Amino acid sequence: MPAALLVMVLFVGAEGLLAQNDSPEPSTSGQNAESAPNENGADSTGAEDASLVSRGPLPPSDFLPSCLKLIGRRQTARARQLLEPVVADHPAWAKARFYLGLTFHLEKRYERAAELFKRSLELDPLYHTPRVYYGWCLYYLGDPEAAREMFESYLEVKPDDPDALFALGLMAFDADKVASAQRLFERVIVLAQAGHDTKAEARGRARLADVLMRLDMIKPARAQLDRSIVLNPDNFEVYYKLSRVLERLGEREAAQAARLEHDEVRARIIKNDSRDQLEAGE
8 A cells, every 4th residue: 555555655845744645545445355363363373362362253244345445535533433343352353453553544643553553463474464554654653674674574475566665765765875766766657557556656756756856857857747747636745846846947937836736736635635524523
């Protein structure tokens, strides 16, 4: 996801405190969202611990899809208000706990999100989606090795997942394993194109540009950034990266224009996020 993910993700210095995530954002398709605990109160684990027994009736089948839509609209407080009592009444419902974790993940409250993702995996080891988001939390919390294990465990189940491959590429880049990072980001781009995922492709191209810049391949880096902006013009970090590339190419006016575009897009995104929070009553 994730969206990164949700962004996950991963951030590079000059973009500042409001840097956008590379981690995937949660899909709002509602796929498998209707899954509920079995009659013993557990997901696939069949747990018999008394603390995991459900209390009261299950919510309707559209409950989790509705929560996921709220999360997709970043109405995290409202989604959490709905999810918390359900998780309390149905403590073995791994998916509900995972969705509750997503509300914290989107708010960058990674410690709390990590607790929920970890517990979701303990409750249902066959529900693999939390692995990617838990991996991003571990990355942000400063444990890249544990994060790597989580991403790799997800790739054992879904070997062509672009988000998990992207995460490994980012960690390879962090470790100055440039060739490995380049190979992984190029793979992400191919998979994203095949899946018609423009945001994932844009994210991969932006990070591939970082690799190319480190290799002093400035013109190819510019081409990747230009394409990334076409694919996702709302990612303001890319405009800043482009300004740095243009400076190195001696195109100072174009670099200044890219910085102005960065400021404008950043301000618009912040304004829209603030408006969405007000409309959601958060």
